[in-house]
Amino acid sequence: MPIQTHKFESTIRYAIPNRFELRFNLVSNHQFTALYGPSGAGKTTILKLIAGWLESKTTVSLFGSRLDLDESGRVLALSDRRVGMVFQEDLLFPHLDVLKNARFAINFAKRENRMDATKFELLVRNFGIDQLLGRQVSNLSGGERQRVGLVRALAAKPKLLLCDEPVCAIDRAGRAEVLGHLKRWAETEQIVMIMVTHDHDEIRRFAGHVWHIDAGCLVAEGSPESVLNK
Amino acid sequence: MTSEDLSAIGLSLAVAMASTIAVVTLGLPVAWFITKRPFRGSSLVVAFSSLPLVLPPTVTGYILLEIFGRRALVGQFLEHHFGLVIVFHWTGAVLAAAVTSFPLFFLSARSAFESVDPAFEQVARLMGCSEWSVFFRVTLPLALRGLVSGVVLGFVRAMGEFGATLMVAGNIPGRTRTAALALYDATVLGESAKARSLVAVLGFIAVAAIWFTSRKPSAGGRL
Numbered sequence: 001m002p003i004q005t006h007k008f009e010s011t012i013r014y015a016i017p018n019r020f021e022l023r024f025n026l027v028s029n030h031q032f033t034a035l036y037g038p039s040g041a042g043k044t045t046i047l048k049l050i051a052g053w054l055e056s057k058t059t060v061s062l063f064g065s066r067l068d069l070d071e072s073g074r075v076l077a078l079s080d081r082r083v084g085m086v087f088q089e090d091l092l093f094p095h096l097d098v099l100k101n102a103r104f105a106i107n108f109a110k111r112e113n114r115m116d117a118t119k120f121e122l123l124v125r126n127f128g129i130d131q132l133l134g135r136q137v138s139n140l141s142g143g144e145r146q147r148v149g150l151v152r153a154l155a156a157k158p159k160l161l162l163c164d165e166p167v168c169a170i171d172r173a174g175r176a177e178v179l180g181h182l183k184r185w186a187e188t189e190q191i192v193m194i195m196v197t198h199d200h201d202e203i204r205r206f207a208g209h210v211w212h213i214d215a216g217c218l219v220a221e222g223s224p225e226s227v228l229n230k
Numbered sequence: 231m232t233s234e235d236l237s238a239i240g241l242s243l244a245v246a247m248a249s250t251i252a253v254v255t256l257g258l259p260v261a262w263f264i265t266k267r268p269f270r271g272s273s274l275v276v277a278f279s280s281l282p283l284v285l286p287p288t289v290t291g292y293i294l295l296e297i298f299g300r301r302a303l304v305g306q307f308l309e310h311h312f313g314l315v316i317v318f319h320w321t322g323a324v325l326a327a328a329v330t331s332f333p334l335f336f337l338s339a340r341s342a343f344e345s346v347d348p349a350f351e352q353v354a355r356l357m358g359c360s361e362w363s364v365f366f367r368v369t370l371p372l373a374l375r376g377l378v379s380g381v382v383l384g385f386v387r388a389m390g391e392f393g394a395t396l397m398v399a400g401n402i403p404g405r406t407r408t409a410a411l412a413l414y415d416a417t418v419l420g421e422s423a424k425a426r427s428l429v430a431v432l433g434f435i436a437v438a439a440i441w442f443t444s445r446k447p448s449a450g451g452r453l
Contacts, residue, residue: 053352078355091353095371108367109358156357 005064007031008160008192013057014049016042020216022049028194030208032183035196036227037213043196044088046213047162050194051083052076062159062192079110084158084191086166090149092137098148099133105156115155126181127151128174142169147178154185161186163195167202179206200228231427237404238412239431245320245408246388249327253335253384258377261339262365266348276340282394283333290330291397298325298398322399323406327388335384342376343369379443386439390432 008028015021022042035043049058052068060067060083067083070076092101100107102124106114115123124130127147137145146169153161166182167175183206186193197203203210203224210227212220220227260279264272282290298305298316308314316322346369354364370377392410399406401415409428416425 051356053356078352079358079360081356082358083356085353085356087349087353091347091349093350093353093368093372104354104367105357105359108354108363110360110363111358152357 006061007063008033008194009061009064010050011057011059012046012049014045014054016045016216022046022216024218026050026211026218028209028211031186031190031192032207033194033209033211034203034207034224035194035211035213036198036203037219039198041213042216043213044164047085047164047194047196050160051085051162052078052081053085060160067160082111082157082159084153084156084161086146086149086153086161086163088165088168090145092140092145092148092152094137096137097133098129098135098137098140101137101148102129102133102151102155104152109156111157113157115157120155123151123154123185126185127178143171143174146170150178150182154189154191157189158191161191161193163193165196165198168197175202176205203228232424234403235409235412235424235428238407238409238428241320241323241407242389242409245323245327245391246385248324249331249388250335250381250385252324252328253332253388254381257332257336257339257380261336262343262369265340265343266369276336279336280333282330283337287330287391287393288397291326291394294322294325294329294394294398298322317398318400318402318406320399320406323391323395323408326394326398327391330391330394331384331387334387335380338380338383339373339377342373342380345376346372382439382443386436389435 006027006029008026010026012022012024012026014023020042022045026046035046037043045054048054049056050060052058052060058068067081068076070080093104096104103120105111106120121130124133127150129144129147129151132140132144132148137148140148146166150163150166163182167178170178179202182193185191195202195206197206207224210221210224211218212227220230260275264275285293295317296302298308300306300309300315300317305316308316314321316325350368350372351364354368359367390410391408392414395406395408396411401407401411407415409432413425413428413432416422416428
């Protein structure tokens with residue numbers, strides 16, 4: 001009997017000092033999964049564990065192959081995992097302008113097979129930052145910064161993209177548009193995405209599967225309807 | 231100003247320059263290591279390298295003589311193998327200046343590196359950057375302002391070094407008499423015009439340095 005492989009699979013193992021222990025498995029057969037729950041539930045920590053940002057015994061697989069290990073079973077450095085992360089507090093480099101932030105991975109990553117100029121241009125236009133490229137990041141609005149953060153992460157060509165409320169600073173109308181572009185881009189590039197959000201509409205529009213986290217536990221999971229209507 | 235004064239100022243500049251290069255070459259990697267890859271005993275390294283800041287300069291000078299003197303262990307070794315004599319030589323002035331100014335650069339560099347949010351470095355790693363790229367493209371540019379302040383402070387401290395220099399390099403006109411030592415001589419001999427012009431030059435350099443390091447950052451956080 002063939003072993004069943006999931007689109008995404010992760011065993012989360014981590015004790016948050018003085019709070020609670022995260023100890024559960026996250027599985028999804030959908031390309032887009034939402035991580036949902038109240039603030040302080042441990043959602044951002046979970047993303048950091050999946051990314052390998054925090055050291056732990058957490059494991060991560062995409063389509064049955066480990067993302068955190070190489071073929072011979074050695075732990076991969078963060079720079080070799082091809083996991084992208086987009087943050088609530090965008091973390092744009094303050095010493096670089098918008099273009100240099102967006103092109104950071106293209107300019108400086110040690111990876112081969114970088115994004116070509118045509119595709120980068122398309123990415124920039126899709127996310128509506130083509131008018132911002134010459135600006136200093138300190139002069140951008142919160143929403144503009146988040147758009148730049150998304151482009152910067154996608155330009156690194158991740159296999160897995162983790163988003164922590166990636167559109168929360170964008171105005172209501174722009175939010176749906178950016179989320180739509182994000183989803184289409186991920187579909188074409190076959191990027192598996194996990195997104196932290198509180199917004200029910202966003203979850204319904206975006207996700208095929210939802211993990212509901214509360215106080216460090218996976219309390220429910222399933223389709224958006226089944227989880228949100230509880 | 232006589233040619234002797236000019237040569238004293240020139241020597242001071244050359245000594246401070248050489249000392250600053252040595253201090254940065256050693257201090258930059260050590261400061262990075264201590265903040266970004268702390269190990270057991272790193273606080274000991276910090277305490278030890280800050281020592282010249284609190285020791286009387288003559289004590290620092292005496293300790294250096296005990297190590298680098300012609301009869302001392304390291305001094306003998308250097309003279310025997312490399313023909314290098316530290317005492318009563320301009321290299322001694324560089325050594326004294328480097329040791330006394332090291333803490334000023336090192337402590338500035340350490341707090342400059344500490345001020346760089348490690349999250350920025352993680353972001354660069356996630357995008358596929360090697361540790362070299364992380365250092366040169368993220369850590370160094372974000373710490374640059376603090377590092378430059380450290381270089382300036384170290385340079386000015388080296389420029390004005392007196393006590394340890396006198397102990398190690400002596401006060402030989404044209405060879406080890408720096409501007410600070412020449413000022414002392416001029417004062418003792420009652421040559422007040424000479425003393426005043428040396429004070430003006432040394433004072434100007436110090437004030438310029440303080441102005442440079444306390445400027446407000448321009449837009450975008452660049453230098």
